[in-house]
Amino acid sequence: MKKIIIILISVAVVLIIMVSSMFIKENSELKNLKYHEVDLNELEDGTYQGQAETTFVKAEVEVEISDHKIVRIDILKHENGAGKKAERIIEDMITMNTYEVDAVSGATSSSQVIKSAVSDALVNGKD
Numbered sequence: 001m002k003k004i005i006i007i008l009i010s011v012a013v014v015l016i017i018m019v020s021s022m023f024i025k026e027n028s029e030l031k032n033l034k035y036h037e038v039d040l041n042e043l044e045d046g047t048y049q050g051q052a053e054t055t056f057v058k059a060e061v062e063v064e065i066s067d068h069k070i071v072r073i074d075i076l077k078h079e080n081g082a083g084k085k086a087e088r089i090i091e092d093m094i095t096m097n098t099y100e101v102d103a104v105s106g107a108t109s110s111s112q113v114i115k116s117a118v119s120d121a122l123v124n125g126k127d
Contacts, residue, residue, distance in 0.1 A: 026054055029055060030112055030113075033112055035099070035116060036122065038119065038123055040068045040069065045065055045066050045067065047064045047065075048062070049061065049062050049076070049121055049124065050063065050117045050121025050122070052113045052116035052117040052119075056081055057078075057079065057080050057083060057109050057110050058080075059077065060078075060117060061090075061114065062074045062121065063118055063122060070097050071094065075087055075114065080107075083107040084107070085106065086107035088104060089111050089115065090118075093115075
C-alpha cells in the first residue's frame with residue numbers, strides 16, 4: 001500500500017511539473033508575439049493575410065483595407081482552448097481602425113494571438 005501511495009504522489013508531481021512548464025512556455029510565447037507598427041495611410045486598398053501562433057492558440061486572418069481603413073477582418077482559422085469568444089475582438093478593431101484594442105476578458109491569449117495575426121496581415125500589406 002505504501003508503494004502505491006509513493007507511486008501516485010510521484011506521478012502527480014510529474015504531471016504538475018509538466019503542466020506548469022507548458023503554461024510557462026505559453027506565457028513566454030505570448031510575451032514574444034510580434035506587433036508591427038503600421039501606418040494605414042501607407043497601405044493600398046486590398047486584402048492581406050496574416051497569422052500568429054503559440055503552443056495552445058493559432059490564428060490565421062484576412063484583413064481588407066479600403067481607403068486606408070480596416071473594413072473587414074475574417075478569421076480563417078482559430079485553434080483555441082476556451083478562447084472562441086475572443087473572435088469578437090475583430091469588431092473593435094474595425095470600429096477603432098487598429099489592431100491595438102483591449103483583449104476580451106476570459107480569452108486573453110486568443111485575443112493576443114488574433115491581434116498579432118492582424119498586425120502580421122497589415123505589415124504584409126506594406127510589402
